[in-house]
Amino acid sequence: MRPRLVLFGDSITEQSFQSGGWGAALTDLFARQADVVLRGLSGYNTRWALKVLPRAMEGAADPAAVTVFFGANDASLPDQVQAHQNVPLDEYQTNLRAICGYFKERWPSTAIILITPPPIYEPARIRDIYGVDDPSRQAERTNEAAGSYAQACMAVAKELGHPVIDIWTKMQEFPDWQTSALSDGLHFTPTGNKILFDEVVKTLASIGFSESLPSDLPLYHDIDPKDPMQAFGA
Numbered sequence: 023m024r025p026r027l028v029l030f031g032d033s034i035t036e037q038s039f040q041s042g043g044w045g046a047a048l049t050d051l052f053a054r055q056a057d058v059v060l061r062g063l064s065g066y067n068t069r070w071a072l073k074v075l076p077r078a079m080e081g082a083a084d085p086a087a088v089t090v091f092f093g094a095n096d097a098s099l100p101d102q103v104q105a106h107q108n109v110p111l112d113e114y115q116t117n118l119r120a121i122c123g124y125f126k127e128r129w130p131s132t133a134i135i136l137i138t139p140p141p142i143y144e145p146a147r148i149r150d151i152y153g154v155d156d157p158s159r160q161a162e163r164t165n166e167a168a169g170s171y172a173q174a175c176m177a178v179a180k181e182l183g184h185p186v187i188d189i190w191t192k193m194q195e196f197p198d199w200q201t202s203a204l205s206d207g208l209h210f211t212p213t214g215n216k217i218l219f220d221e222v223v224k225t226l227a228s229i230g231f232s233e234s235l236p237s238d239l240p241l242y243h244d245i246d247p248k249d250p251m252q253a254f255g256a
Contacts, residue, residue, distance in 0.1 A: 027231065028059045028082045030071070030121075031091030034140065034209060036062025042212035044219040051223065055235040059085065065245050067095040067109045069115035075124055084129050085230050089222065090121055093139030094163070094208060097171040102162040103151060111174050118178045133229045135222070136179040136186040138172035140214075141165050141193050143200035146207030163208065185228065187221045210247070 029035050029045050038045030039060055049058040059082045063071060071078070071092055096109035109117065122134050147161035148154075172190035177188035193199050198205070203214035208236065210218065226232060240253040 025086035026058045026059055027056055028085040028088040030061045032066050032095055033064035035091050036064045042215055044215040047219045054237040067107050068092045068177055069109050069112055072117050072120050085132050086204055087133040089135045090136035092176055093171040097139055097167045098163055104162040113172050115178050134184045135225050136175055138175040138188050138190045139168045140189050141206035142168045143204050150206040185225050187225055189218055193217055
């Protein structure tokens with residue numbers, strides 16, 4: 023049976039199977055070697071994700087690895103238009119621990135990779151929410167708040183001994199990341215998807231989940247044209 027890689031997260035995960043998405047790229051990379059299972063829930067925070075976790079994981083039995091990518095919605099400001107998505111920082115960490123604990127209890131051998139929330143470009147968020155460029159308004163998310171949740175995510179990963187991808191820091195290393203990597207100040211462009219894809223591939227390789235995985239079923243060039251059935255053990 024092919025190993026499974028489960029992608030669990032919010033809209034950035036849900037959209038990852040779109041053209042140019044980081045999930046679609048993983049599916050292509052491991053096309054003959056592993057099944058990539060999408061469990062993206064647009065708009066969800068860790069509180070809601072924890073509530074639906076057993077149902078969300080139906081059909082995703084015993085994965086080799088799972089990415090947990092939440093925090094962008096948790097970090098919504100509690101006094102702005104998306105306040106209903108906000109989860110306080112300490113509860114965010116508690117929820118991450120519980121999500122990881124669920125996976126470890128259900129699938130003890132599954133590798134868990136945490137991903138921090140991404141950076142935020144506030145002018146683009148104001149434009150996306152209000153439809154105008156109005157510097158007198160406040161964005162519903164800020165890069166500072168996202169950074170606090172990123173630090174909190176990394177702290178949980180260190181505490182639990184899980185690998186973590188600090189996409190909040192990594193993405194800001196790229197020139198003009200605000201517009202080259204983010205489409206609306208939050209979600210990813212193809213460039214942003216490529217940045218995360220590269221980090222996920224590197225992290226997966228560090229736990230032994232890489233392109234060196236065996237291919238499922240005989241490859242075409244290994245099939246003897248004079249006796250094709252031999253390759254299938256017939």
